[in-house]
Amino acid sequence: VIVTSARALMRRTLPYRQFRKAIRRIASGASESLGELTRHATGIGYEPVSVVQSPGELSRRGGLLDIFPPQATRPCRLEFFGDEIDTIRTFDPETQRSVARLEEFWLTPVREGLPRDTERALAAVQRLIEADPPAELRGALESDAEALAAQVPFDNLEFYLPYLYQETGTLLHYLPDNALVIISDEEQLEVRWHEL
Numbered sequence: 001v002i003v004t005s006a007r008a009l010m011r012r013t014l015p016y017r018q019f020r021k022a023i024r025r026i027a028s029g030a031s032e033s034l035g036e037l038t039r040h041a042t043g044i045g046y047e048p049v050s051v052v053q054s055p056g057e058l059s060r061r062g063g064l065l066d067i068f069p070p071q072a073t074r075p076c077r078l079e080f081f082g083d084e085i086d087t088i089r090t091f092d093p094e095t096q097r098s099v100a101r102l103e104e105f106w107l108t109p110v111r112e113g114l115p116r117d118t119e120r121a122l123a124a125v126q127r128l129i130e131a132d133p134p135a136e137l138r139g140a141l142e143s144d145a146e147a148l149a150a151q152v153p154f155d156n157l158e159f160y161l162p163y164l165y166q167e168t169g170t171l172l173h174y175l176p177d178n179a180l181v182i183i184s185d186e187e188q189l190e191v192r193w194h195e196l
Contacts, residue, residue: 004171006192012161012168013112019174022114026078027104028088034065034080041067043116044109045153053093056110056153066091069108076105113164115151121163122148 022044046058052066059066068075074090089098125145147154
């Protein structure tokens with residue numbers, strides 16, 4: 001059940017097709033490269049930190065990868081043995097102690113725009129920089145271009161959503177074909193829709 005406002009319903013987000021490509025089932029005993037999984041996670045918006053405490057963060061230490069998916073109640077700690085996930089445990093972000101063992105979880109994107117999909121946006125920002133914008137805008141554009149080129153998460157990334165994807169999605173794109181949509185005040189919704 002999803003209860004939402006007109007504004008949230010209309011908000012542009014990651015296209016559903018890109019979301020499906022980005023999600024990954026992580027299972028104990030699966031063959032998975034720690035380096036490749038870390039690159040995948042940063043490419044879908046996870047921010048590298050020294051200690052994982054909040055959703056959207058990851059930390060790699062030796063053969064361990066701590067990661068906090070946005071839909072999870074606790075972060076997960078993956079222990080690798082070579083290129084195999086040996087164990088998966090949830091842990092308390094306050095104490096960093098293991099809480100429970102998991103067999104699997106879903107690694108999902110953290111952002112509406114994915115850092116790995118920045119090629120088109122980078123080209124657009126570079127064109128803006130070449131057009132010689134005012135100095136105060138140029139600095140911000142150069143900083144954003146640097147982050148887009150590095151394919152790392154940054155605060156303004158969602159601003160470039162129309163440049164990242166040829167077509168964006170909304171919440172409606174994520175609903176199943178047989179979804180039941182109930183509108184509580186159709187007249188007010190229509191007014192709000194036109195305002196937005």
